[in-house]
Amino acid sequence: MMLQAHLFSLCLLILYLTTGYGQEGKFSGPLKPMKLSIFEGQEPSQIIFQFKVNSPAVSFELTGETDNTFKIEPDGLLYLIKPLDRETRSIYNLQVAALDAHGAIVEGPVPVTIEVKDINDNRPTFLQPKYEGSVRQNSRPGSQELDPTKNPSYSLVVSVKDMGGQTENSFSDSTSVDITVMENIWKAPQPVEIVENSTDPHPIRITQVQWNDPGAQYSLFEKEKRPTFPFSIDQEGYIYVTQPLDREEKDSYVFYALAKDEHGKPLSYPLEIRVKVKDINDNPPTCPSKVTVFEVQENEILGSNIGTLSARDMDEENTVNSILEYRIVAQTPQIPMDGLFLVQTYSGVFQLAKRSLKKQDTPHYNLTVQVSDKDFKTLCAVQINVIDINDQIPIFRKSDYGNLTIPENTKIGSIILTIQATDADEPFTGSSKILYRITQGDSEGRLGVDTDPHTNAGYVTVKKPLDFETAAVSNIIFKAENPEPLVPGVAYNASSFAKFTLIVTNVNEAPVFSQYVFQARVSEDVATGTKVGNVTAKDPEGLDIRYSLRGDTRGWLKIDPVTGEIFSAAPLDREAESVYRVKVVATEVGGSSLSAVSDFHLTLMDVNDNPPRLAKEYTGLFLCHPLSASGSLIFQATDDDWQSFRGPQFTFSLGSESLQKDWEVLKINGTHARLSTKHTNFEEGVYDIPIRINDGGRPPLEGTVSLPVTFCTCVEGRCFRPAARLPGIPAMGTAVGILLTTLLVIGIILAVVFIRMKTNKGKDNVQSARASEVQPLRS
Structure with missing residues (x-):
């Protein structure tokens, strides 16, 4: 058994080394909480991790949800002893503890979570075959x-x-x-026709819509928001008209049907429902007005159209219900006979039927006209007025109105003459109205004639100013005519013409300038006596004119009193006034000495006659002493001359070469420059730096300005100047010298006073002694 254990540990070690698990930090490390991932389905004896601890720990203990699946060796190797199945268990929660030689826990236990990662080891299956x-x-x-x-x-x-x-x-x-x-049964039905003004009981079913499945909720809506909506729908999809319709009020309806589910959500798109209202003949013809009036001239030829009676029918156009027939049923009066007029049956056009009319027979006829459709009849009134023909010409009461003398300054609009013609045609018609027209003697249109609409009198008025100098006498001829054309065979003759002679008397008028404003342009540096412009004026009576100036406040100009030529009388200065404005007076010589006034504007063009200068007085420029680094100050230059659209383009330089070791000037732009120190070794005091500024003009002008710069002790960013440094107060050394001198003088004076006092005292003592010696002798 011992040999088998050693062989198993040796195999694990070889697997551990060959699979890379021996790399420190990746698959091995100290005992601490961690989370590890392992793919399911791996072969047993797979090493997961190796824990490392220090003495006195000599072995490890594994507890928790091991499920006989995980094992740890005394040297800390954690490995699998059987394959994992993620579908059976996806997470294992383990605890690892380090033990000493006596089996006591010296470190841990710490939680170790094993996450089983999925591999594709299950195929998808449908729930039904x-x-x-x-x-x-x-x-x-x-x-x-x-x-x-x-x-x-x-x-x-x-x-x-x-x-x-x-x-x-x-x-x-x-x-x-x-x-x-x-099949989809949710579809729009065919358009529906409904006969108007139906007397059947309402509501009346007209069509149906149906959703594909039962349970749908139906509703109707229209885009037009009318006061009443005469349609409804039930929950079986049947659509009803709820009241009688009137085609003359509205001839068609378009609205929509909508199906919704039990939650109120639309099941599909709305269906368009179209309803046409079918016409019936329920409206009688109507007359266009209470009385229709036509006019016909008394010499009108037979068959002439007199006018058209246009009756209306509210029923549908171009149908049998709206076709109208016209027929004259009465004529009043029947003079000289009945049936003087006829009307075309379907167009309503009236014509003269039997003979020409005469106004002396009757001035008008009243006709009764029957207008009918297939069911209704209406009577309309027509009045035909007989108009007199224009067979009489206007005739002047007198053909010559003699001479008329008026002054040339007669006010425009004044009535200067009344003329009168008469016409024998019917009063207050186009045949008798008279228009007056001037045919000769007034080509300028200075006169006009206005007609009185009640009396046909003509009022001759002044329309434009009269002028004695151009038209002192005018022979005026009038023509009187009608706005209506004369009938054939009748023409205007001498009776329709009249004349008078207009005599315009002279009135002394003021001179007239040829322009309201005279303008000229000259350079500001023109020599004195140069002609700068001229003005012209004429006197209507041809009198001579004398010119003079008014408002020449600078005394720059003078004018030739005869020719109107204007000259410079003194040097001009654009910088003082760029546009010089004066008044020019033209006075007639003789007569009433009337005068007229015009304006003369002289624009002065700039020349470069002003050197550059500082834009302002720089009295507060300072640098803090001592300098820690090079200091700089910005200043601005300007020029009184006119600047172009680019603005001034100044160049800057030091006014003395001896200053170049201490100072430098650099241009910033066309108007600003920077004055900078080249070192920091400056004493306290005021330095006047000369700056040379060139304007680059034609010709260029240059100016040298002085820029005072103070080096001073700064307190809170401000220049501090002790009283000894203020202008007008002596410096410290000077003050001390003055004080010592003053004290010395005072000392000398005191010494002299003391010496004299001592001398005088000695003399007094001698005199006293002598006196004491003499007194006894006297006694």
Whole structure:
């Protein structure tokens, strides 16, 4: 037995080594919880994992759901002792513990989960050896091609294959399926016709729909949302009309039938139901109006069409129910005879039948016309008015209205003359209405004639301004005519013409400029005295004109008073005013000295006459002292000259070559540049840096500006300037010198004062002593 155990361990070791299980970390490792996977169906003695522990552990113990399937060796080899079957058991929960030489647990137990991985070792099988089913034609997508009349049934063989049929190791099974094709009875019925205004009891069954299986719930719906829906359906699929229909109200209906299951879900597509309402003759003809009026001229020839009576019938068009017949049943008055008119039976066209009419016989006729269909008759009233023919021409009461004198400034719209003609045709008709037209003497259309609709008087009015200078005297000829054409054989003659002479008197008018605004363009650098433009004006009376300027606030211009030529009177400056606007006054010489005013706009074109300069005053530029690195400042230049659409294009350089070792200027864009230090060794103080700026114009102009830069101590990012550094206050050294000098002067003054005081005191003592010596003698 000992030998067999050693041989088995040796075999496991060889299998362990040859299968790669001896690789550290992949199939071996310390004792800890883990999850391992093993394919089902493997041969026994398959090594799963090797656990490793340290002393004093000398062996292992396996517990849990081993099912006599797993075993562990003293050296930690966990292996199978019989094949696994995932369909029988897919998960094994084990515990592994490490034991010492006395069998005591020194490490663990730890959980080890074995997951059995599936392999394809079971073939698919059908639950039945044979299946039967049915399908209805048109009941679902793809079934439209089925036709029970051609192929009522199908026998199919259905196969199933696992693993998607993609490998040679997949299994398969098959069975037979018998399918019966059934007719689909869910289909739209034929269109239905319903006679309108039926007197039969309602509801009336009109058609039926039927679902393929019992138990369906039926409903109707329409796309048109009408106040009433005169149809219903029962649960057997029968469709009813619920009330009488009126074809004249609606001649057809389209709605839909829907079948649903017990859950309210539609079983299939809706079926379209079409209902046509069949007409009956239930409407009498109607007249187009209470009285239909026609007109006929009194000289109308026989057979002429007078008009058409168009009666209506609400029944269906182009059927026997709506065919109408017309017949005249009465004529009033019967003068000069009855039957003067006839009407075509089916078209309603009226014609003159027997003779031409005369208005003096009667001005109008009243006819009664019977309009009938096959069941109904209606009487319509027709009135035929006899119209007078235009056989009379307009005649002026007088042919010459003499002379008419008016001033040329007469207001437009003024009535200057009334003319009158008469016409003997019937009043207030196109035959008697008079239109007046000027045929000669007014080619400019300055006059017009308006007709009074009640009296036919003609009012001659001013339509355009009159002008003495172009038309002082005009011989005007009028013609009076009718809007209706004259009958053949009648023509207008001299009686329809009249005349008068229009005399326009002169009125002194102000001069007129040829333009409302005069414009000119010159360069701003033109020499004084250069002609920059001219204006022109004319006086309607032909008087001479004198020109002058108004609003020349800058004194830049002067004008020739006779010719209107305008000259520069002083240097021009576009930068001061790019468009110079003044007023030009034209005054007539003599007469009333009337004047007119126009505008003169002089646009000044730019020349490059302004050197570049700084865009603003830079007084607060500073750099913090001491510099830790090179510093830089940005500044901007500008130019008072006009800039093109590209904007200014300045170039920048240092104004002194001696500064190039300390400073440099770099261009950023056409207007901005950067001033930078080249080192950090600058003292505190203010540096005035000269910058040369060139505008690149034609000709180019250059300007030198001074950019003050202060190097100062910074406090919280701001330049700190001690009082000693402020302008107007001396520096520290200077202040100390002044203070010492002041103290020295004060000391000298005090010394002199003390010396003098001492000297004076000595003199006083001598005098006192002498006085004391003399006093006794006096006493």
